[in-house]
Every structure is written in structure tokens, then in C-alpha cells.
Amino acid sequence: MVRQSDLLTPQTAEYLEFLDRGEMVYLPYLMYFNRPNFRSATINTDQYGFRMSHGPGTQASVGSERLDGPIRLLVGGSGTLGFGATGDGTTLASRLWMKHAPSRPWLNFGAPYFNSTQELVLYTLYRHLLPPIDEIVIFSGFNNLIMAQITDLELHGQGAFYFCNEYFEKMQELRKRYAKPVKGPRWRTGPKQPATAARSAGMEVRAPMSTVIESAVDLTVRHLDSWLVLAAATGARVSFVLQPLATWLREKPSPQEKLLFDEFDEFSEYGTWEDRYGEVGSIATGAAYASALAAACERKGVPFVDMVSRLAAATGPSDWLFVDRGHLNDNGYDITAGLLAESLELS
DSSP states (O other): OOOHHHHHOTTHHHHHHHTOGGGOBOOTTTSOBOOTTOOOSSOOBOTTSOBOEEETTEEEOTTSSOOOSOEEEEEESHHHHTTTOSSGGGSHHHHIIIIISTTSOEEEEEOTTOOHHHHHHHHHHHGGGOOOEEEEEEEEOHHHHHHTTBOSSOOTTOOOOTTHHHHHHHHHHHHHHHOOOOOSOOOOSSOOOOOOTTTTTTOOOBOOHHHHHHHHHHHHHHHHHHHHHHHHTTTOEEEEEEOOOHHHHOSSOOHHHHHHHHHHHHHOTTOOHHHHTGGGGSHHHHHHHHHHHHHHHHHHTOOEEEHHHHHHHHSOTTOOOEEETTEEOHHHHHHHHHHHHHHTTOO
């Protein structure tokens, strides 16, 4: 059986190979990162796992031969990595470097599944490889919002991360292994505490959407504070761009998107988009989240771009922009790059 994704977005198969959980690289402090030295017609990474960016007549990555600088850094999750692009040269970073803001090289600092904590930690671990930086653009937001739905975890004030149920399950196994034997009766001084997801099969408890948005924004802003401190050392400007989702952008997808989205819902082993994301993927939630982020960034003096509204205003209902509801295609990345450069006045 030939699927629509095989016909419309054949590059997706190589991204799925790249993201194979059995081949995932685990790193200290980050949990996981991109596969290093990955080679394909669609996506290629350096010896550390950073994706290649293309510029006029050249290409570079964080781990390639050091550029003279200053350079520009595009930070974020799978959208920054360029999931859905047909090649390294059509990602957001490459379109900025090649066409829309080519006066400085753009390096790709993206990794699938990352929340704002992991984005920041990645920078602290690899900043020694970077030349001077004059722009740090964070193209992100969705993963923090998704993870903020999970409340029944022993997070101690930190945000949840993808696959964290597996982490807590393994930590519980270690706790049991090293637990000291109980001698005599053990007395409780209060009622038995309910089991959390850390102790019980990874069950998720979801908070009201207003609380989810507030939590995601608070975590994002906390890490923006750290970005501002780190960037001050090189005089770089830090900006935040809210990545677009198809379901935040418009009620009805383009004809090609509808074929792809319907197929995803039919064959996904994790359930339909509505089952997985529901209210978080609605236009109302996207608008409320963008408004809250804009206000928070303004308080911090961080330039903010609501790419959802910018992309909606710049495109029509029949424009094919997404390979799935969370990732752009080549056309989507190119238009987004142009709007980003225009919004931040980058040349």
C-alpha cells in the first residue's frame, strides 16, 4: 500500500530513521541528543550531532571548522533542526543564511524533543565550540507547552521532558535496589501520600489550560533570563520566536496537508492528534499562549515574534506549508525565514 506521505513527503522516512529510539544518543545532563555523523540525502550531522547549515557557496555546523564570526545561532527543537525539510539546504537556518539574512552565517542548534531547559543546557555544554555570536534566535515554545500539561511528577520546580516517565521508572528501580532493609515496625506520622507518576506506571495528570500556559511561560522566561546573562558576554541579542503549528494557524488545512494529517491520524500508534494534544492544539490556545509570551518577553526586553499570526497573514488557505501538524515543509521554512528576518530586521 502506497501512503500519501510516501508520495508527498518521502523525506519523512529518513527523519524517522534519524529519530529511531533504538539508535538514540544519550548524553550527560541532556538525556538525549541528535545522532552524530548521520548521513543521508535528507539530513546530515557533524561529529557532535549538530545539523549542517548551508550558506552561499559553503556549509558549516557547530562542530565543523571554526568560523571567524560573528555568527548567528538558531536555537530550538525539531522545527529548528528542520524536521520535514527535503535537505540540509532548506531548513530555517539555511534559508536565513542563503537568502533572507545572509550577512552572517547561521548555525543550527536544534534537537527534536527539547524543552527550554535542554536548549539552555546544550548551549552551556557546547558554547566553547562557537565563534563570537551577534544573534541568538530561539525558535521554540511548543514542547514547553506540551510538557506543562503533565503535573503528576516529582519535578521539584523543573519542567517535564519527553520520555521522562522512562527516567523516573529507572530511578525508582535504583531506589528499590539501594533501599535499606526495615528493622522493626515503621510508623507513619501522617496520611499515606498518593502515588505519583514517578512511582506508578508513568500516568499523566493534565492541568487546566490556563495553568498550563502560565507554567510554560514561567519556565520559558526563567531560561530567557539565563540566556540574557550568557549572551551578554559576547554582546549577542536574544530573541524569541513562537514556532507555528498547523492547528494554531488555520481551521482548515490545505488539500495536501489534509491528506497527510488524515493519514497520520489513521496510522499513528500513539492515537490521533486530537487524542494526543486536544485543547493545546486549538487556535484559541495558540493565541492565548502567544499573548502571554509576548507580554513576558516585553517585560524582559526580549524581542518577540508571533510566527503563528505572521505566517497566517502572509499565506492563503490553499498554501501547502506543513508536512505534519507540527513541522513545516520547504515552502513553509522559506516563508518563515523571510518573515523572521523581516520581523527582527536582520539582513
